[in-house]
Amino acid sequence: MTIAGTGCAAAPQDRTPAFHPAAPPPVTATAGPQTRAGAGAGPTVAYPWQPGRPELGVQVYWDDNPDEPVELVRAKARQIVDYVVDLEANALCVSFPFFTDTARSNAVHGGRTTPTPERLGILLDEARRSGLRVTLRPTLDERTLTAANPLDWRGTIRPGDRDAWFASYRRFLTPYLALAARTGVATVVIGTELSSLEGDPRWAELAAYARTLFGGETGYAFNWDVFVHTAVRMPVDRVGVDAYPELPLSDDASVAELAAGWHSWLDRRARGQMPSLLLYEVGAPAQDGIYRHPANPNNGGPVNEVVQQRWFAAACQMARERSLAGLYWWRVDFHAGPATVDPLRDRHESFAGRAAEQTIRDCFSGWRAVR
Structure with missing residues (x-):
């Protein structure tokens, strides 16, 4: 999404509360998740996804700290998964950063905060044990772009040599596609909000390559402003929109x-039911004025939970009325302990502990009809 030239996923705040793996979030007695027996038991999905059912999802953003030991990563992963299941979700999308040096760079690369496939596999394993449908979504981080020019973001990159850029991106994706194949991931989103590159014929080559390594679904996420008027058809199995x-x-x-x-x-794109469309990101900060600019958090102002809650309720109502393929709420920070967040001090785009959290449960529990 566009946030004054930046994307929310690219700029984690410093307000993440301390993580407490010994304090898992409570499971609501009426929510319906079942509990696994044995060591490390946690709730399992009450309404597992299957073809024809909507993806009732939550976005988890993982900006990794590679100094954290594997044991802590697994504790965080387990707590996050338990929280997502408690929200009545049946799907989890893991977004994580990769990088480019400038808007005109011909290469992309991982960075210190890019989770390795091995560390990502821990979260995927925990999600699979709880019955969640899993999507992987590498997302181009924007911090180096906006540092050079506040008007640049992932949707304005301008590589001088597109052959080199797509070759570099293919190399970056390869181990994550292999991870997805090994771990039963349902979808890999091979592009997110890369507006300036949409329509390039090289996407077809990249998608074909992805299918040689990964037999699941490929996806692409348009940015909201482009989606409603673009005539571009991306060569993927599932098109979605942030x-x-x-x-x-x-x-x-x-x-x-x-x-x-x-x-x-959405009528500007098409009218009526749209059963093939996913909303990959639905979110808005808990602050005044968000309806006019829902992609612009102002973490310094007062919290307004009511406007966020109404936004979530309205998005769910529209998605159900249009019979969309599903939606994913933005976002849960991988490093935030959902049971210990302070809703008055946490970043505004968070919904943990706020009124919108119950709205998510109500949305998902009510959206359980098989089409």
Whole structure:
């Protein structure tokens, strides 16, 4: 998504609360997840995904700290997965960063905070044990881009040699595609918000290569502003959108008014039911004025949980009415202990411990009809 030239995923804040692996989030008695027996037992998905059912998902963003030992990574992974299951989700998308040096660079690469396939595999293992459908989504980090030019972001990169750029990206993706194949990942999103490169014929070559290593679904995530008018067809199995429509509504707008605004935005793409479309990101900060600019968190202002909760409720209502393939709520930070966050001090785009958290449960528990 575009946030004043940056993406939310690219700029973790310093307000992440301390992680406490000994304090797992409570499982609501009425939520329905079952508990596994044995060591390390945790809740399992009550409504597992299968073809024809919606992906009721949560986005986890993992900006890795490679100094953390494997034991701590597994404890964090287990707590995150338990929390996602407690939200009545049946799907988990893991977004993680990779990097480029400048907007005109011909190469991409991993960095210190890019989780290795081995460390990612820990989270994937825990998700699989709980029955979650898993998507992997490498996402180009924007910090070096915006440092040089605040107007640049992942959607404005301009490699001088596109052959070299796509070859570099292919090399970066290769071990993650192999990981996805080994661990039963359902979807690999091979591109996220790379607006300036959309329509390039090299995507077809990259998608074909991905399918030689990974037999699951390939995906692409459009940015919200491009999606509703683009005629580009990406050569993937599933098209989605990071959905942050800007609606001219005040903070006292009702859920019905917001849902109508969501419909009007999506009508610019197509009317009626859209059962093949995924919303890869749905989120908004808990702060005043978000309906006009839902992709722009201002973590220094006061928290307003009500506007965030209404935004989530309206997005869910629209998605169900359009029979979408599913949605993923943005976001849970891999390093944040969901049971210990302070909703008054945590970053505004978080929903943990806030009114929107229960809205997510209500959304997913009510969206359980097999199409």
